[in-house]
Amino acid sequence: xxxxxxxxxxxxxxxxxxxxxxxxxxxxxxxxxxxxxxxxxxxxxxxxxxxxxxxxxxxxxxxxxxxxxxxxxxxxxxxxxxxxxxxxxxxxxxxxxxxxxxxxxxxxxxxxxxxxxxxxxxxxxxxxxxxxxxxxxxxxxxxxxxxxxxxxxxxxxxxxxxxxxxxxxxxxxxxxxxxxxxxxxxxxxxxxxxxxxxxxxxxxxxxxxxxxxxxxxxxxxxxxxxxxxxxxxxxxxxxxxxxxxxxxxxxxxxxxxxxxxxxxxxxxxxx
Amino acid sequence: xxxxxxxxxxxxxxxxxxxxxxxxxxxxxxxxxxxxxxxxxxxxxxxxxxxxxxxxxxxxxxxxxxxxxxxxxxxxxxxxxxxxxxxxxxxxxxxxxxxxxxxxxxxxxxxxxxxxxxxxxxxxxxxxxxxxxxxxxxxxxxxxxxxxxxxxxxxxxxxxxxxxxxxxxxxxxxxxxxxxxxxxxxxxxxxxxxxxxxxxxxxxxxxxxxxxxxxxxxxxxxxxxxxxxxxxxxxxxxxxxxxxxxxxxxxxxxxxxxxxxxxxxxxxxxx
Numbered sequence: 400x401x402x403x404x405x406x407x408x409x410x411x412x413x414x415x416x417x418x419x420x421x422x423x424x425x426x427x428x429x430x431x432x433x434x435x436x437x438x439x440x441x442x443x444x445x446x447x448x449x450x451x452x453x454x455x456x457x458x459x460x461x462x463x464x465x466x467x468x469x470x471x472x473x474x475x476x477x478x479x480x481x482x483x484x485x486x487x488x489x490x491x492x493x494x495x496x497x498x499x500x501x502x503x504x505x506x507x508x509x510x511x512x513x514x515x516x517x518x519x520x521x522x523x524x525x526x527x528x529x530x531x532x533x534x535x536x537x538x539x540x541x542x543x544x545x546x547x548x549x550x551x552x553x554x555x556x557x558x559x560x561x562x563x564x565x566x567x568x569x570x571x572x573x574x575x576x577x578x579x580x581x582x583x584x585x586x587x588x589x590x591x592x593x594x595x596x597x598x599x600x601x602x603x604x605x606x607x608x609x610x611x612x613x614x615x616x617x618x619x620x621x622x623x624x625x626x627x628x629x630x631x632x633x634x635x636x637x638x639x640x641x642x643x644x645x646x647x648x649x650x651x652x653x654x655x656x657x658x659x660x661x662x663x664x665x666x667x668x669x670x
Numbered sequence: 671x672x673x674x675x676x677x678x679x680x681x682x683x684x685x686x687x688x689x690x691x692x693x694x695x696x697x698x699x700x701x702x703x704x705x706x707x708x709x710x711x712x713x714x715x716x717x718x719x720x721x722x723x724x725x726x727x728x729x730x731x732x733x734x735x736x737x738x739x740x741x742x743x744x745x746x747x748x749x750x751x752x753x754x755x756x757x758x759x760x761x762x763x764x765x766x767x768x769x770x771x772x773x774x775x776x777x778x779x780x781x782x783x784x785x786x787x788x789x790x791x792x793x794x795x796x797x798x799x800x801x802x803x804x805x806x807x808x809x810x811x812x813x814x815x816x817x818x819x820x821x822x823x824x825x826x827x828x829x830x831x832x833x834x835x836x837x838x839x840x841x842x843x844x845x846x847x848x849x850x851x852x853x854x855x856x857x858x859x860x861x862x863x864x865x866x867x868x869x870x871x872x873x874x875x876x877x878x879x880x881x882x883x884x885x886x887x888x889x890x891x892x893x894x895x896x897x898x899x900x901x902x903x904x905x906x907x908x909x910x911x912x913x914x915x916x917x918x919x920x921x922x923x924x925x926x927x928x929x930x931x932x933x934x935x936x937x938x939x940x941x
Contacts, residue, residue, distance in 0.1 A: 550819050550931070552851040580823040583875040584925035598873045598929060604854040606866060654855035658869060658931065660821070 407471075407518065408569045409624055416449045416477055418624075422617045423451035425609070429599050430513070430542050430661060431455050438462025440508040443532055445497050445525075446470075446515040450478025456511060457487045466507070468495035497525045505534040513542040516585065520573030526589035535670040539591060540663070545579030548600075548660035549618070551650040558650070561643030564629035565622050571632075579662035591666025599661040605653055614657045619647045678742075678789065679840045680895055687720045687748055689895075693888045694722035696880070700870050701784070701813050701932060702726050709733025711779040714803055716768050716796075717741075717786040721749025727782060728758045737778070739766035768796045776805040784813040787856065791844030797860035806941040810862060811934070816850030819871075819931035820889070822921040829921070832914030835900035836893050842903075850933035862937025870932040876924055885928045890918045 409415050434456065436442050440463045447453045447467035457465055467490055469475050475492050482490050495501050497515070510529045516522040529539060546566050551558065569576045578585075583596045603610035623644060629635050635643070650657045680686050705727065707713050711734045718724045718738035728736055738761055740746050746763050753761050766772050768786070781800045787793040800810060817837050822829065837847045846852070854867045874881035894915060900906050906914070921928045 545821065547825070548819075548821055548929070550816065550851055552855060554818070554848065554851070577825065580821055580825070580927050580929065583877075583927045584823060587925055595877060596873070596875055596927070598871050600869050600871050600931065602867070602869045604867055606854075654858055656851050656854045656867070658819070658851065660871065660929065660931075 408565070408572055408574065409621060411471065411473055415624065418617065418620050419449055419451040420481075422613075423455055425613045425617065426601070426661070427455045429601065430663060431459060434459060434511070434540055436460035436463035436509055440464070441466065441506065442509045442511055443468070443502070443507040443529070445500075445510060445512045445529055447478050447492070448474045448514075450481040452511075452513045453478055453490055454482060454485050454487060457482070457490050461489060463489065465490040466493060466502075467491070468493045468497075468500070470494065470496050498528055500528055500532055502532045504531050506532050508534060508537050510537070510539040512539070514544065516541065516543050517569065517576055517578045518572070518574040522575070522578065522585055523588055526585060530589055530591070530668055533668045535668055537668050538665055539586070539668070540665050541582055541586065542661060542663045543579045543582060544576070544659070544661050546576040548579065548658065550658040551647075552654075552656045553646070553649060555643070555646035555649070557639055557643035558646040559643075560635055561622055561629070561640055561647065564634045564640075565625050567634055568625050568628055568632070579660065582662045582664035586664050586666040589666070590669070592669050593667040594664065596662055596664040599663055601659045601661070603651070603657045604655070611651045611657075614651050614659075615648065618657070618659060619644065619651075622647065679836070679843055679845065680892060682742065682744060686895065689888065689891050690720055690722040691752075693884075694726055696884045696888065697872070697932070698726045700872065701934060702730060705730060705782070705811055707731040707734035707780055711735070712737065712777065713780045713782055714739070714771075714773070714778040714800070716771075716781060716783045716800055718749050718763070719745045719785075721752040723782075723784045724749055724761055725753060725756050725758060728753070728761050732760060734760065736761040737764060737773075738762070739764045739768075739771070741765065741767050769799055771799055771803055773803045775802050777803050779805060779808050781808070781810040783810070785815065787812065787814050788840065788847055788849045789843070789845040793846070793849065793856055794859055797856060801860055801862065801939055804939045806939055808939050809936055810857070810939075811936050812853055812857065813932060813934045814850045814853060815847070815930070815932050817847040819850065819929065821929040822918075823925075823927045824917070824920060826914070826917035826920070828910055828914035829917040830914075831906055832893055832900070832911055832918065835905045835911075836896050838905055839896050839899055839903070850931065853933045853935035857935050857937040860937070861940070863940050864938040865935065867933055867935040870934055872930045872932070874922070874928045875926070882922045882928075885922050885930075886919065889928070889930060890915065890922075893918065
C-alpha cells in the first residue's frame with residue numbers, strides 16, 4: 400500500500416502524522432458517522448497508515464474486530480502506539496500489501512479503505528483483491544477525496560497551479576488525486592452490487608471557524624508538503640508557488656470561502 | 671433584472687422556459703425545502719422570471735403574501751399564467767428593475783432571490799437596494815449556482831472548454847457564473863448579519879436516474895443553449911464544441927458521474 404520503497408507523495412514525517420490525525424478527527428463526523436459494524440463482525444481495514452481512521456472506526460464499532468494492515472512498518476508502529484494509548488483493544492495490526500493480502504478468501508464481513516485508492520496505480524485490481532477476502536453479502540466502504548473539487552473565493556490561478564502540482568506529483572507516482580469522482584465506476588467495475596456513493600462536502604467561511612482551521616491544517620498543509628518536489632521537478636517556479644500558497648491562505652480570511660468534496664462509496668459482494 | 675434590452679445569456683425561448691421549470695421542480699427539495707415564511711408576512715421575490723421558483727415558494731408558504739417582480743414583461747406574462755394555472759392566489763406580479771425598486775423602504779418582511787446575482791454587473795448594489803426594502807429584522811435568502819463546481823467522470827478537457835464558453839459569455843454580458851462561492855462575502859459586504867451559507871450538492875450516477883435526467887435537461891441543455899453565441903464569438907470551434915457536448919453526455923452514461931454545487935445564503939437586516 401503506502402510502500403516506503405515506493406515514495407508516498409505526502410511523506411511519512413511526524414508533521415504529516417499530525418496532519419493525518421487532525422484530518423481524521425476534524426472530519427470524523429462528516430466521513431465516518433454512518434459507518435458502524437455489528438458486534439462480532441470481522442473488518443479488514445486496508446492501508447491503515449498511522450491509524451488516524453483506525454481509532455475512529457474501532458470506537459464507532461466497539462463490538463467489531465478490526466484487522467488493520469499497512470505496507471509500512473514505520474506507519475504500523477505509530478498506529479499501534481496510538482491505538483494502545485487510547486485504550487482500544489479491538490484492533491490487530493499486520494504488515495501487508497493490498498495486492499497480496501495474506502488472508503484466506505471470504506475471511507471478512509466487511510472491508511474499509513480510506514484515502515488509499517488515490518495512491519494506487521491499479522485501484523481496480525486492489526478492489527478485486529479486497530473483494531476476494533470478503534464473504535458473500537459482505538460490504539466494502541471506500542472514502543476518497545478529489546482535489547478537483549477545491550473551489551474557493553477569492554479565486555486564484557496561482558492557487559490552482561499549486562494544487563495542480565500536487566495532482567501531477569501524485570500522478571507521476573502512479574496515483575490519482577481526482578479519484579473521488581471515480582468511486583462509482585471503480586466499485587461497479589470491481590463487481591460489487593447495491594452500490595451507493597455519497598459526496599461529503601466541506602465548506603468553510605468565517606461563521607465556521609473549525610472548518611477554516613481545517614482548510615489551513617489539512618488541505619493547505621498537504622499542498623505545502625510538496626513544495627520542494629514541485630520546484631525541483633520544475634512544475635512551478637518558487638515565486639508562483641509562494642503566491643499560490645498565499646492565495647490559498649487568503650481564502651481563509653474574513654470574507655473568503657473554501658469548499659472541498661470527499662466521496663464515500665459502499666458496495667456489497669453478491670451472495 | 672433579466673432585461674430584454676440587455677441580452678440574457680440563456681435567452682427567453684419556450685424551450686428555455688421549459689428548462690427553467692424543470693430545473694425548479696427537480697431541485698425544489700434540495701434548494702427550497704427550508705424556505706418557509708410565516709403566515710401574514712410580505713415577501714419580495716426579486717427577478718421571478720417565468721415564475722419557475724414562484725410557484726414552489728408560494729405553495730411552501732401559503733399564508734405569506736408574495737410580490738414577485740421582474741424587468742421582462744414577457745417573462746412576467748408567463749409567470750402569471752403559470753401561477754393562475756396552478757390555482758395559486760398569494761402572488762402579485764409587478765414589472766420592476768432590481769436597481770430601482772418601486773417600493774417604500776422597509777416594506778417587506780423577507781426578500782428572496784434565486785439565480786439573479788449571476789446575471790448582474792453589480793450584485794452588491796442590488797443587495798443593498800433589496801436591503802432598503804426590508805424591515806429591520808427581516809431576512810434575505812439568496813440561491814445561486816457556481817459552474818466552477820461541475821465535476822465529472824470521465825473528465826474531459828473539451829467538456830470543461832464548453833462550460834467555460836458559457837462562463838465567458840455570461841461574463842461578457844456583465845454576469846458571473848461562478849458567483850455561488852461569493853455569497854458569503856456579498857451578503858457580508860451588503861451589511862447583513864447572522865449570515866449562514868450552505869452549499870447544496872447535486873450528485874448523479876446511474877443509481878439516481880432522476881438526477882442523471884437533471885444533468886441532461888438542466889445543465890447540459892443550459893450549456894448547449896449558448897452554442898451559436900460561443901462559435902460566432904470565436905470562443906471555440908464547432909468540432910471542439912461538439913466533442914465537449916458529447917463528453918458531457920458521456921458523464922450521464924452507465925459508469926459516469928456528475929456533481930454540481932448550488933449555494934444558499936440567508937442574512938438578516940440589523941434591528
